[in-house]
Structure formats: C-alpha cells, structure tokens
Amino acid sequence: MSQYETPLFSGLIEHAKKDPVQFHIPGHKKGTGIDPEFRHFIGDNALSIDLINIGPLDDLHQPKGMIKQAQDLAAEAFDADQTFFSVQGTSGAIMTMVMTVCGPGDKIIVPRNVHKSVMSAIVFSGATPIFIHPAIDEKLGISHGITTDSVARALEQHPDAKGVLVINPTYFGMAADLRKIVEIAHSYKVPVLVDEAHGVHIHFHEDLPLSAMQAGADMAATSVHKLGGSMTQSSILNIKGNLINPKRVQSILSMLTTTSTSYLLLASLDVARKRLATEGKELISQTIELAQYIRREVNSIPHLLCVGEEILQLDAVYDYDPTKLIISVKELGLSGFDVEKWLRDNHNIEVEMSDLYNILCIVTPGDTKREADILISALKELAAQPINNNDMVKAEVLLPDIPLLALTPRDAFYAKTELVPFDESEGRIIAEFIMVYPPGIPIFIPGEIITEDNLTYIKKNMEVGLPVQGPEDFDLRYLRVIKEQKAIR
Numbered sequence: 001m002s003q004y005e006t007p008l009f010s011g012l013i014e015h016a017k018k019d020p021v022q023f024h025i026p027g028h029k030k031g032t033g034i035d036p037e038f039r040h041f042i043g044d045n046a047l048s049i050d051l052i053n054i055g056p057l058d059d060l061h062q063p064k065g066m067i068k069q070a071q072d073l074a075a076e077a078f079d080a081d082q083t084f085f086s087v088q089g090t091s092g093a094i095m096t097m098v099m100t101v102c103g104p105g106d107k108i109i110v111p112r113n114v115h116k117s118v119m120s121a122i123v124f125s126g127a128t129p130i131f132i133h134p135a136i137d138e139k140l141g142i143s144h145g146i147t148t149d150s151v152a153r154a155l156e157q158h159p160d161a162k163g164v165l166v167i168n169p170t171y172f173g174m175a176a177d178l179r180k181i182v183e184i185a186h187s188y189k190v191p192v193l194v195d196e197a198h199g200v201h202i203h204f205h206e207d208l209p210l211s212a213m214q215a216g217a218d219m220a221a222t223s224v225h226k227l228g229g230s231m232t233q234s235s236i237l238n239i240k241g242n243l244i245n246p247k248r249v250q251s252i253l254s255m256l257t258t259t260s261t262s263y264l265l266l267a268s269l270d271v272a273r274k275r276l277a278t279e280g281k282e283l284i285s286q287t288i289e290l291a292q293y294i295r296r297e298v299n300s301i302p303h304l305l306c307v308g309e310e311i312l313q314l315d316a317v318y319d320y321d322p323t324k325l326i327i328s329v330k331e332l333g334l335s336g337f338d339v340e341k342w343l344r345d346n347h348n349i350e351v352e353m354s355d356l357y358n359i360l361c362i363v364t365p366g367d368t369k370r371e372a373d374i375l376i377s378a379l380k381e382l383a384a385q386p387i388n389n390n391d392m393v394k395a396e397v398l399l400p401d402i403p404l405l406a407l408t409p410r411d412a413f414y415a416k417t418e419l420v421p422f423d424e425s426e427g428r429i430i431a432e433f434i435m436v437y438p439p440g441i442p443i444f445i446p447g448e449i450i451t452e453d454n455l456t457y458i459k460k461n462m463e464v465g466l467p468v469q470g471p472e473d474f475d476l477r478y479l480r481v482i483k484e485q486k487a488i489r
C-alpha cells in the first residue's frame, strides 16, 4: 500500500455509502436518532462514519483488516516496527509503555517533571520511580529535559531499572540528546520510553530534533492530535527493536482502552498520517518559516523576548523546535497569566499556555501570516503601554530536594490516610501530589517522607505568589498523610 492511501478512512466511507440497515450501536443510527440541532451542526457525513467494530470494520483490540492496514502504514511512515492507534490520547499510550515494562516493585527511571499519566501508571503497576532532576532554566523559569550525564548516573546506580522514560521534546519544544541517551540505556539492555506528546511533526523534517524512532528508542507515545492534524484524543504508540514484546503492548493497551472505540478518531489518525507522510516536509517548512517570522518580529518589540537558537547553549538543550514560541513577558512587569488574559479580553487571542514569566504559542500548518500578524500587532500594542516596574515579576525559581520514598506510590495511594496540620506534618509520609508551577516539578509524590526543607520550600513559593497545585486543601493548612498505627497498650 502507498502512503497516499487511507485504508481506514476510505473503508469507512465505502461502508457508509452502502447505507446498511443498522441494528447495532451507536443508537443514533447515522444521526437520525440524535438531537436535530447537533446533527445539523456536526453534519451527516461525520455521523455516518461514527460506527463500531462490526465485522467489516475491523477491531482496534484485535486488528486484522482496515485498522491493521492503517497501523502498518503509520509504522512505515514513522519508521517503527509496529504502530498502535490510541483513542485514549497519549496518556493511554504512556500508561501502556510504563505498564509494559514495569510490574510491582520494578524500578523505572523518570524525570521529576513527568506528565501525570506516568505517575498514574506507576500507581497502577506498583513500580518504584527513580527520579532524575530535569535541568532548570532560571531565566525563563521553566524546566527542560534531562542530560545524558544524569541518565548515565541513574543507570550506574540502578542498572536493574526496567526502563528510562524521557520527555522529548518538552512542552516548550526542547530536545535532549536522545540518541546518546538511547545508547547509554541500551548498553544496560534497558529500554527507552519516550513521551513524544509534543513531537509528532519532528519525524517529518530534518531541521527539527530527532524523533524517538530516528534516535533508536524502543517505544514512543506520540500525540498526533496535538501537532499532527488528527482529532483530539487520537494518538499513536510506536515500538521498535527487540527489547519490547509487541503482544504485551497490544494486550495492555487493550486493557486500558474502551471497547467502543471511536472510528471518527481512528479515521482521523489515518488521514493525518497520510498528510504527514506525503506533504509533511513542505507543510512543516512553511510552518517553521512562519514561526521564525513571528520570532523575529516579537524580538524587535521592546521588553519581549521570544526564545530562539541561543537556548542551545544550555546543557540539557541539545536541539529545539522553532515552531514553539516561548515569549518571555517578565520585562513588561506582567506575568504570563496577565498577558494571556489581556490577549483574550482585548484581541480574542487564545494562547497555548501561560505561566508566571511566559506565554507559549504553538504554530502549525493550520496557521497563516494573518494569524501571525494578529499576534504580533497585539503584542506591539501591549508593549507600548506604560510599564509599572513595581509589579515586575521577581519570583526566583528554586529547586527542591527530592524527598526519600518510604512507600511505593501505589502503596501510599491505597493506604489509610488522614489530614494533619501543615506545620505538624514533618516526618510523616505524604499521600498526595504537591507541585509548584512553574517549573512544574512535584515537591512531593505519594509515599515520600515530608521534610522541613520541603515544607519551607512550599511556603517560600507561596509567599512570592507561585501557584502551588495538587493538595486536597487548596489553602495548604492541612496535608493528607498516611495514617500511623499507634501501639496498643
């Protein structure tokens, strides 16, 4: 089959054209049984292929027909040995990766700033995380990737780890030296699992960082929906090499996946793969050019900084994705949160995210010079306003020590717990997550022993106005800890 074909999407259209009499779910039956206003809005075409795993349409849980053909084409496009489609987002694919390599008590090496799906999988599997501190960018107040040295040190100390998980590229588009990380891990026969949520496009352009499959990683969970043009929630899981058993991957992914898989999402993966494989390079070239245009213009605006290739001087940044625009706004005397709101209220612009110091805008083949100029002129207007230096964002980004893990996150999660006053919690084992954003690194994960230093760190961050996230008690007067069993007299 050629990359120009879309076996799944085309197969669904062919099936719908036959206009079968449907005595199966979904009960809206080609849209005739759905709310008319919704039907009118979403259209009969979409509803006609909102189907289910009847015989002719294959089954994501045991693909043999059109889904298998679509997955095989994706494997070829991404240079993987095998590709699995996910309708549970990249979160589902990440949980599958972790649970494929880890069982109860197994170690997995992970950066401290992992996505919550990694921690969920650690709880589900009963694995023990071995954390690596990501590099912190003091200037931008964000965390980057992990260095090759830190991976080497972690493996030296834990050669029995069942996997190394790497976020590549990060949300902000920073890439590690993934090929070297893979080389180090493979010298211990340890597989590398890549969270590639923000990197589906990098595989298709040589000016972008190496993709997980290009770097020789064993597994990669990749959000096609984020930057690759498929519908929200649709992702892929690529595998390569002989350290991973594909049958185990399939069965774990199946365990974590709904039996009512959406064919709209699956078909959108098929067409996104076709576009990336056949036109991706050209589309991404245009996207890079557009992003570089915005970057240059923003950098000509006083008090604004749009991060560019100077970031490559940092240890943990081996390469970067220029289609991500990190715009540092702190010199305006405003926080990223303020700027996000100002752009929304005054120009109907929605950014991807904001934090204390920055806004993040993503540029994709869906953008044109029109959108670029709207953003540039809005930022010019904002920067022309008087600056109140008293409001300058001065918060310092500190790096907390990682506390000792007394229980696996799973044991802590299932243990009996109680709330104790924040100031009396030192020495207890925490049962909840607490993180400060930015830089988005957890201070505590369930199972860790609370230290005075880390309590002080939380207080300091709150004093300077950094948002502390995670605890059940938003005001942090209490923390949830593991209940202690007192001796009976």
Ligand SMILES: Cc1ncc(COP(=O)(O)O)c(C=O)c1O
Binding pocket: 088, 089, 090, 091, 092, 094, 115, 117, 167, 170, 171, 195, 197, 198, 223, 233, 235
């Ligand atoms: C770094 C990272 N990993 C994983 C995910 C999860 O992806 P999804 O939303 O497709 O489940 C996200 C989502 O934002 C993410 O930022």
